[in-house]
Amino acid sequence: MVQYAHLDASFAALSDATRRGVLEQLGRGDASITDLAEKFHMTLTGMKKHVGILEQAGLVATQKIGRVRTCKLGPRQLAEETAWIEAYRALWASRFDALDNLIEELKQKEKTDGRKRKA
Amino acid sequence: MAANEKRDPASPTNVERKSDRDLVVTRTFNAPLRIVFEAWTKPELFQRWWAPKSFGITFISCQMDVRTGGNYRMELGHPSSEKPMAFFGRYIEVIPNARIVWTNDEGSEEGPVTTVTFEERGNETLVVFHDRYPSKETLDAAIASQATSGFGQQFEQLDALLAA
Numbered sequence: 001m002v003q004y005a006h007l008d009a010s011f012a013a014l015s016d017a018t019r020r021g022v023l024e025q026l027g028r029g030d031a032s033i034t035d036l037a038e039k040f041h042m043t044l045t046g047m048k049k050h051v052g053i054l055e056q057a058g059l060v061a062t063q064k065i066g067r068v069r070t071c072k073l074g075p076r077q078l079a080e081e082t083a084w085i086e087a088y089r090a091l092w093a094s095r096f097d098a099l100d101n102l103i104e105e106l107k108q109k110e111k112t113d114g115r116k117r118k119a
Numbered sequence: 120m121a122a123n124e125k126r127d128p129a130s131p132t133n134v135e136r137k138s139d140r141d142l143v144v145t146r147t148f149n150a151p152l153r154i155v156f157e158a159w160t161k162p163e164l165f166q167r168w169w170a171p172k173s174f175g176i177t178f179i180s181c182q183m184d185v186r187t188g189g190n191y192r193m194e195l196g197h198p199s200s201e202k203p204m205a206f207f208g209r210y211i212e213v214i215p216n217a218r219i220v221w222t223n224d225e226g227s228e229e230g231p232v233t234t235v236t237f238e239e240r241g242n243e244t245l246v247v248f249h250d251r252y253p254s255k256e257t258l259d260a261a262i263a264s265q266a267t268s269g270f271g272q273q274f275e276q277l278d279a280l281l282a283a
Contacts, residue, residue, distance in 0.1 A: 081262055085136065089133075091171065093132040094173050096132050102167050103149075106157065
């Protein structure tokens with residue numbers, strides 16, 4: 001059930017256009033809550049709320065350095081890279097399986113040709 | 120060797136992001152190096168494995184002048200796109216039976232440089248395919264363009280769901 005709770009949290013987090021905008025913005029680079037509030041024409045309190053929801057869903061991570069809270073993409077976003085690498089691996093695995101078959105064919109051909117030459 | 124010799128199961132394909140800007144794919148093939156190298160450098164052979172059928176990609180054309188300074192250009196078709204996708208670049212270095220290095224010039228920005236090395240190990244050949252991107256940002260962008268397009272789709276589905 002824990003997973004479902006997590007899924008609910010991300011759906012809720014992503015259901016809001018501002019929050020999706022924030023994710024896009026953070027994809028381009030880290031930003032403070034003040035920066036984000038300015039970009040999205042919002043009060044600091046309003047932006048804090050949005051970031052809090054994204055943070056709970058694991059989509060954003062924040063870190064307070066001095067008086068500034070910096071936001072960056074969260075661990076869920078890193079999972080995207082893992083998924084991409086897996087898709088890339090799948091492409092190469094099928095490519096190399098095809099190459100394996102071709103190489104086997106070339107090996108057989110070489111063997112047959114060799115036998116013919118000897119005969 | 121016996122003619123009915125059993126084939127070993129295919130060896131695994133490994134993919135690793137070795138650094139901020141390096142992506143490396145490795146695989147071992149059960150064949151002498153010269154045969155593996157041939158399959159990478161003869162266009163009529165290369166076309167038979169580079170575009171996997173299971174991905175729905177087909178070759179429309181393939182020109183490869185595999186020597187240092189030579190060019191390549193290939194056009195691939197996919198049912199989802201009307202126009203063929205063109206891939207092209209230049210061979211920076213070709214050392215027969217050892218190493219091929221090429222540029223990937225089809226993108227709007229500077230593409231990665233690909234280095235493929237071949238190494239004989241007993242009866243097997245280790246192939247290392249290495250893409251080095253110009254910067255961390257370009258590799259991140261290559262990953263993000265795929266990842267975010269998937270993300271975009273999710274959002275659209277979600278919007279449709281919420282509007283319903």
